[in-house]
Amino acid sequence: MKHLAKFSVFVFLVFTNSVLACSFGGSDLFKPTLERWEEHPGPAQKGEEGDYWEKVPAPVVKVSSITRGSAKPGSSCDDAGVILLEISLPKESTYSIEEFAIYFRVKEGQLPDAIFPDVPLVGEYKDGKMTLLLAWLDGHPSRQIPLDLKVEAFFITNSLNIGESTTFNIVASKG
Numbered sequence: 104m105k106h107l108a109k110f111s112v113f114v115f116l117v118f119t120n121s122v123l124a125c126s127f128g129g130s131d132l133f134k135p136t137l138e139r140w141e142e143h144p145g146p147a148q149k150g151e152e153g154d155y156w157e158k159v160p161a162p163v164v165k166v167s168s169i170t171r172g173s174a175k176p177g178s179s180c181d182d183a184g185v186i187l188l189e190i191s192l193p194k195e196s197t198y199s200i201e202e203f204a205i206y207f208r209v210k211e212g213q214l215p216d217a218i219f220p221d222v223p224l225v226g227e228y229k230d231g232k233m234t235l236l237l238a239w240l241d242g243h244p245s246r247q248i249p250l251d252l253k254v255e256a257f258f259i260t261n262s263l264n265i266g267e268s269t270t271f272n273i274v275a276s277k278g
Contacts, residue, residue, distance in 0.1 A: 218237055218273075
């Protein structure tokens, strides 16, 4: 009976901790297929001025929301900061957003944690846009730093073609 009680406590601790753990979806690591990417004809092929092949475009990045942590680390999901990004193609592009992953590089500012991984990401594709949710350990507002980041973003294809970059800002005070 004593062993059954110890086993029950062990099972309870193992399963309740995993149930209470935080899990954020909304972004995944890019896994390139290395298949040749099919470029679209550029203006020169249509008798117009410009490139012969349409290049990988620079992404259009919109910061939809920034939520800062509100509790000390280890307090369920309340200690997480979350950035929601909406990424789209320039209007003149003939490509589909599903053809691309996105890579970020912080050009200026101090990161509180690893908000942007050093590998390309893919998000949820819907209505011609990619939505990315990026979460990091932000902690209680008393331990946070204000966010004032200049971030560069690039599209990347399955065959690892990299496009022009675009720069956007992440600005948020402490939570």
